[in-house]
Amino acid sequence: xxxxxxxxxxxxxxxxxxxxxxxxxxxxxxxxxxxxxxxxxxxxxxxxxxxxxxxxxxxxxxxxxxxxxxxxxxxxxxxxxxxxxxxxxxxxxxxxxxxxxxxxxxxxxxxxxxxxxxxxxxxxxxxxxxxxxxxxxxxxxxxxxxxxxxxxxxxxxxxxxxxxxxxxxxxxxxxxxxxxxxxxxxxxxxxxxxxxxxxxxxxxxxxxxxxxxxxxxxxxxxxxxxxxxxxxxxxxxxxxxxxxxxxxxxxxxxxxxxxxxxxxxxxxxxxxxxxxxxxxxxxxxxxxxxxxxxxxxxxxxxxxxxxxxxxxxxxxxxxxxxxxxxxxxxxxxxxxxxxxxxxxxxxxxxxxxxxxxxxxxxxx
Ligand code: ADP
Ligand code: DAR
Numbered sequence: 553x554x555x556x557x558x559x560x561x562x563x564x565x566x567x568x569x570x571x572x573x574x575x576x577x578x579x580x581x582x583x584x585x586x587x588x589x590x591x592x593x594x595x596x597x598x599x600x601x602x603x604x605x606x607x608x609x610x611x612x613x614x615x616x617x618x619x620x621x622x623x624x625x626x627x628x629x630x631x632x633x634x635x636x637x638x639x640x641x642x643x644x645x646x647x648x649x650x651x652x653x654x655x656x657x658x659x660x661x662x663x664x665x666x667x668x669x670x671x672x673x674x675x676x677x678x679x680x681x682x683x684x685x686x687x688x689x690x691x692x693x694x695x696x697x698x699x700x701x702x703x704x705x706x707x708x709x710x711x712x713x714x715x716x717x718x719x720x721x722x723x724x725x726x727x728x729x730x731x732x733x734x735x736x737x738x739x740x741x742x743x744x745x746x747x748x749x750x751x752x753x754x755x756x757x758x759x760x761x762x763x764x765x766x767x768x769x770x771x772x773x774x775x776x777x778x779x780x781x782x783x784x785x786x787x788x789x790x791x792x793x794x795x796x797x798x799x800x801x802x803x804x805x806x807x808x809x810x811x812x813x814x815x816x817x818x819x820x821x822x823x824x825x826x827x828x829x830x831x832x833x834x835x836x837x838x839x840x841x842x843x844x845x846x847x848x849x850x851x852x853x854x855x856x857x858x859x860x861x862x863x864x865x866x867x868x869x870x871x872x873x874x875x876x877x878x879x880x881x882x883x884x885x886x887x888x889x890x891x892x893x894x895x896x897x898x899x900x901x902x903x904x905x906x907x908x909x910x911x912x913x914x915x916x
Contacts, residue, residue: 554590560597560604561585567607576603576612579630596624598683598752605750611635611828614751614778616683618676618815618823621830631827632820636889644821644831647892648800655792655901660908665838667795668736669897670784671803672824672833676815680825681778682752689760692780693717699809700764700773709802711766714738716758724762736786736870738763739777745872753778753825771802778825779833796836796897821889831889836900839868842907843879844914851875857910862886863903883907 567577580600585593597604599620603612613631615621621628629640636642657665674680675695678688693715703709714724714732724732732738742754742761761776774782783806785799806812815823821831829835845854854875855865866882867873875881885891885899 555594557593557597563604564600567604571603571607571609571612574603574607574609574612575631575634576600576609577607579627579634581626584626592623595620596627599624601682602747602751606747609747611826613827614680614682614753614825615823615827616680616752618674618680618817620680621817621820621823621827628827632830632889635828636831636887638890642890643819644890645892646821646832647894649894650796650800651793651894651898651901655897657790657792657904660905662790662904662908664788664790665840665904666786666788667792667836667838668784668786669795669799669834669836670782671799672779672782672822672829674780674815674823674825676813678780680815680823681776681780682755682825684752684755684760686756686759689756689776690717691760693720693760693762693775695811696764696773696775696781698811699806702809703764703766703771703773703805706805709766709771709805711764711771713762713764715762717760717762718758720762722762732763732765735769737765737769737772739774739782742777748778751825770798773806779829792836792838792897792901796893829888832891832893832896834888834893834896835884836896837866837882837884838900838904839876839880840883840904840907841876841878841880842911844911845907846875846879846881847914849875849877851881854881854907858883858903858907859886861903861906862899863907 561582564580571577598616599613602614603609633640678692700713704711713722715722733740742748743757748754764773770785770787772784785795817823822833824830824833842854851865858865862885864884864886868876885896
């Protein structure tokens, strides 16, 4: 029996007028939708669930399966070109060569900064988080255990896994969980995020979720967040390039594990839940003090200048959080798709210089 989508289609028509910034709603075309078979109609509307429930969304959709981007090419090509400002037939290319010279912020007159570079990865043979059931989520966590055992035995990456799954042999305590969050080593409860909840990404919380953290707390692998995996290196350092190189080594070590095949596409690069992360799935960030640009506690001026340099400003707790009381912001390149990993790192390096100069110019 085909589902009656009359109410949803009416809501979409209303949101087209009332939510102009909601990319998914604006890209949705009812005439195209009505050409789809019933199962695909259900599947594409599931992708829009978050943007339908949260009109203030900027992206407004998440893919539920790795092949959604090809299966619904008409819709996602529009979404991707609108968000990433790329041609509708754009093809992503990755490049991990790294910079030709060291990137040492000491040369910019800066002290060691908190630097974090993360990539999202999804296993090719499981649904993406918004379409997973409890068994899928548990299967993901189980599949990662031999990988974590191998990392734990590696002198470069030794550490341990902290599970949030009730009854898991590595289940972490509530206090430890919150301490890990406070140290930016673990993600917050997903069911407190309205976008992830409406998308289904927070489903079955906290089953199948956890984080691998190295003993020196610089290597972190999240399991079961917005993507199946968020693989990251984070440290307080002056050398951006060394974080990049360490992440590349960590990824090589993980990808050498026979149990894992990641979802990738010749056209889109690394497949991710959110279209904003497609391609590199990389966010490279620093916590940078901008006391003059954020005078009065507002991040408005810092965001304007950052945007002009292809950068985003987030708060100290990451997305949807406030900047630091001392004017410290989370600064990172905005682009993920049709940019290489090396180019993202270079954009962060040049962006740090530009924002520090802009901050200094306020008082000169
Ligand atoms: P993501 O970066 O994975 O897209 P968020 O922006 O929400 O997600 O950040 C996730 C966590 O990582 C937050 O606790 C945030 O404060 C932390 N974080 C991000 N960048 C840095 C950084 N450069 N130094 C320390 N913590 C960071
Ligand atoms: N609230 C979502 C955020 C999209 C980008 N951030 C991610 N993927 N964490 C929106 O659609 O605006």
